[in-house]
Amino acid sequence: MxxxxxxxxxxxxxxxxxxxxxxxxxxxxxxxxxxxxxxxxxxxxxxxxxxxxxxxxxxxxxxxxxGDYHSELVFFEASEIFPDTVEEGMQFEGPPEGSQTPDMPKDAIYTVTEVYDTHVVLDGNHPLAxxxxxxxxxxxxxxxxxxxxxxxGSVAQSIFSFAPGGDQDLPPGATLH
Known part of the structure; x- marks a missing residue:
């Protein structure tokens, strides 16, 4: 065939x-x-x-x-709006509840790229952008x-999206398939 x-x-x-x-x-x-x-x-x-x-x-x-990497999709949020268990590689659909950055796209998947005592860095770019x-x-x-x-329109989850559980050289907790 x-x-x-x-x-x-x-x-x-x-x-x-x-x-x-x-x-x-x-x-x-x-x-x-x-x-x-x-x-x-x-x-x-x-x-x-x-x-x-x-x-x-x-x-x-x-x-x-x-796609291209868009630096405007990277932003900081106060750590107090996240659970105590927040860690690099966690993902959120849309900005997290309580976000102080209301102009960020609501339909993007945001990945936690860094965690500090006072703030968390989120990136709405695809990890391979x-x-x-x-x-x-x-x-x-x-x-x-x-x-x-x-x-x-699919067999399962799209191959080019990321889901928790991988161990590649990608953000922690992300995998390509």
Whole structure:
């Protein structure tokens, strides 16, 4: 079966920054919905029409990956609005309750990047924003998407979002898949 919209592809890959530093490696195949939110558009462009066994090495500039880094999305909040257990790598959807910075986007995910006695530093940029990436991937399998997957536009959580529990050279508590 050729890769087309919609379908599900199983991939393995190696993701590095432009200097060759490993960011993420997926040695066991993982499924992704093709034609939804699971893959970056440049990755989908490379996969379209391909089949099992296809391999590609892609260079992704920030505008084709996670966007440019925006320093205006970094801000400080008083430590008293956070729980005592706040630590680097924790994430908040939108500014935390009690925020004194009301003009920050409400739909961003903010990562705690530093914790001090009096304040906490939050960053609304994606952890890979502003970074050029090299992605080597291989198609392991291709299958029809289920009705549920088509309805969701995804097999599971997007590969390019971060969730607690990882151990890569990413912010503590974050992982790429």
């Amino acid at each position: 050729d890769i087309r919209n919609p379908c599900v592809v199983s991939l393995t890959w190696r993701l590095e920054d432009a200097q060759g530093e490993l960011i993420d490696e997926l040695n066991e195949p993982m499924e992704f919905f093709f034609g939804g939110d699971d893959l970056l558009s440049k990755v989908e462009e490379a996969l379209l029409g391909q089949s099992i066994g296809f391999e590609a090495a892609l260079h992704l500039e920030p505008e084709h990956a996670f 502003g970074i050029a990436l090299n992605l080597s991937l291989k198609v392991i399998d291709v299958r029809e998407a289920s009705e549920e997957e088509i309805e969701q």
